[in-house]
Amino acid sequence: MCGIIGYTGHQSVQPLLIDGLRTLEYRGYDSSGISILSRGKLKTWKAAGKLDSLVGQLPAKPSSGSTGIGHTRWATHGAPTDENAHPHTNNDGAIAVVHNGIIENADALKQSLAPHNIAFASDTDTEVLAHLIALAPGNTLTERVRHTLLKVNGTYGLAVVDANEPGVVVVARNGSPVIIGHGDNEMFVASDMSALARHTREVSHLEDGEMAKLTTKGCEISAIDDRLLHRTGQRSTIIPEEISQQYDRGGYEHYLYREITDQSETVRRTLGGRIDRRFNTAHLGGLNLDARELINLGRIRILGCGSAYYAGGAGADMIESLARIPCSAEPAAEFRYRNPVIERDTLYIVVSQSGETFDTLAATREIKRKGGRVLGIVNGVGSTIAREVDGGIYMHAGPEMSVASTKAYTSMLTCFALLALHLARIRDLSPQRGGALIDALDALPDLIEGALATEEKVITIAEQYHRVNSLFFIGRASACATAHEGAQKLKEISYIHAESYPASELKHGPLALISPETPTVVILPDDDLFEKSFASLAEIKARQGPAIVVTQSTDDRLNTTADAVINVPASDPLLHPIIMGIPLQLFAYHCARLLKRDIDQPRNLAKSVTVE
Numbered sequence: 001m002c003g004i005i006g007y008t009g010h011q012s013v014q015p016l017l018i019d020g021l022r023t024l025e026y027r028g029y030d031s032s033g034i035s036i037l038s039r040g041k042l043k044t045w046k047a048a049g050k051l052d053s054l055v056g057q058l059p060a061k062p063s064s065g066s067t068g069i070g071h072t073r074w075a076t077h078g079a080p081t082d083e084n085a086h087p088h089t090n091n092d093g094a095i096a097v098v099h100n101g102i103i104e105n106a107d108a109l110k111q112s113l114a115p116h117n118i119a120f121a122s123d124t125d126t127e128v129l130a131h132l133i134a135l136a137p138g139n140t141l142t143e144r145v146r147h148t149l150l151k152v153n154g155t156y157g158l159a160v161v162d163a164n165e166p167g168v169v170v171v172a173r174n175g176s177p178v179i180i181g182h183g184d185n186e187m188f189v190a191s192d193m194s195a196l197a198r199h200t201r202e203v204s205h206l207e208d209g210e211m212a213k214l215t216t217k218g219c220e221i222s223a224i225d226d227r228l229l230h231r232t233g234q235r236s237t238i239i240p241e242e243i244s245q246q247y248d249r250g251g252y253e254h255y256l257y258r259e260i261t262d263q264s265e266t267v268r269r270t271l272g273g274r275i276d277r278r279f280n281t282a283h284l285g286g287l288n289l290d291a292r293e294l295i296n297l298g299r300i301r302i303l304g305c306g307s308a309y310y311a312g313g314a315g316a317d318m319i320e321s322l323a324r325i326p327c328s329a330e331p332a333a334e335f336r337y338r339n340p341v342i343e344r345d346t347l348y349i350v351v352s353q354s355g356e357t358f359d360t361l362a363a364t365r366e367i368k369r370k371g372g373r374v375l376g377i378v379n380g381v382g383s384t385i386a387r388e389v390d391g392g393i394y395m396h397a398g399p400e401m402s403v404a405s406t407k408a409y410t411s412m413l414t415c416f417a418l419l420a421l422h423l424a425r426i427r428d429l430s431p432q433r434g435g436a437l438i439d440a441l442d443a444l445p446d447l448i449e450g451a452l453a454t455e456e457k458v459i460t461i462a463e464q465y466h467r468v469n470s471l472f473f474i475g476r477a478s479a480c481a482t483a484h485e486g487a488q489k490l491k492e493i494s495y496i497h498a499e500s501y502p503a504s505e506l507k508h509g510p511l512a513l514i515s516p517e518t519p520t521v522v523i524l525p526d527d528d529l530f531e532k533s534f535a536s537l538a539e540i541k542a543r544q545g546p547a548i549v550v551t552q553s554t555d556d557r558l559n560t561t562a563d564a565v566i567n568v569p570a571s572d573p574l575l576h577p578i579i580m581g582i583p584l585q586l587f588a589y590h591c592a593r594l595l596k597r598d599i600d601q602p603r604n605l606a607k608s609v610t611v612e
């Protein structure tokens, strides 16, 4: 949410900043801007709208500077306008600030500036920082930023430049990611490793409460409150290969389509090295928990936001049904705000693609503060959540560029299937049943290919239904999470209203809305509950509701009852949520395409929600 980029070195900074913002644009795309230090002056350009609006304003011959900062915004305070775009500057334009986060005491800070007759140019909470830094005591930019930040309540990842200190970028972090890239006589900073990967592989993660001065000679990291201990040494890490590799649209019009169609490969990576045929279990070395600790678990609680929460719902079902450990999922923000009891024999699992989602991170910290043990299922290698959990499973799905999650969602479910198998084999799952599940997991990439092969059929259905005003998605037990995720994908990228329910809940209210104008997508797995789910389908048809069924079943009654049937490959029931989600992703994609939506960057949304 909001992307930050900064550089100081010997390269022409303008193309470098724009290139970085292009990579970061998925984090926010309502406005963007850059500030460049050139010949003792600071020049700032900013524009509402997508990055191309900014590019259209820039001089054809790049500005000569080699120090600068840039920002791509997802609005929190103030509408997406030119004025509210970052960087924000002080009145003489010498200081420029880019900021990700929320300054909670911005109003009080503004009032404290009343005697200085400052003309505020924007409605943002960020602008006050530029004025405060300009007026702060201190001989260096670092001192003035420090002095300012000690007055600030809230969250920030920020970068600051000052026309009076050429070649210097000051950065600071409290709650929003700031990653420093080390180059050869040049330094980079970004809110996301992917923006650094093409320049360097060596990075340092700033921790909350730290700031740094970047110059061509390197970086000096210190505590914002310098009464606290300074960091000793440089704790730099290497950007992993999977992020360094350029990830483009692969010739497709949309990242989302590439990410959907890549899923057999991404799941293969998630499974890589994790199948243990010797003991017919999953090998999950990163859990940092041995069998003796896992056998004593009384309960598992899964936390995440949005699609990660829905993946948690499916994961809870996998774990409880296979390993027979009570397991439930809850939205991370709701969990932390209800002052949860942290139980000694409970294992907490946080799920996050980015590894930076504020609410999931805050829940992680709250559990750890209360003495609980937290595992992470995370895609973002080296992300804040990945660094703060006690152990976990990396998804290895590679960068997910489209705002709507698809391949990461599928990899989350694959991680849960591995974890369920691992836990079940520690408990009472037989080696034979473990072996059968391993065969099923081995076949998963091919089964995903089979599910992707439903696309022709899905396109026909999307052509028929993309103009409806509203749809229902229903599923029973393990299919319920799939229904929630199917509705979520459709809403996000096509803007068609959709509601999801456990199938059993339909008759307790929503059935009143079933009509010939309101289709229902019925997730109907070929499992023990088939007849019960079929009864829900029959109830919909009895009220003339169009029904689209996703199933493995070849039961003849489906073709005569449903209006459309999408047949996915049969598999072990453990894997049903993985395979049955794929046609729903394709359905959302093709509805959105037919409606000419902005598929990779849907309105009002941003990837990686790093504010509360």
Ligand code: F6R
Residues within 6 Å of the ligand: 305, 306, 307, 308, 309, 351, 352, 353, 354, 355, 356, 357, 360, 403, 404, 405, 406, 488, 489, 492, 608, 609
């Ligand atoms: C939906 C979607 C969001 C995210 C949610 C959590 O397609 O992408 O609902 O799932 O914002 O994000 P992460 O997984 O990065 O914590």
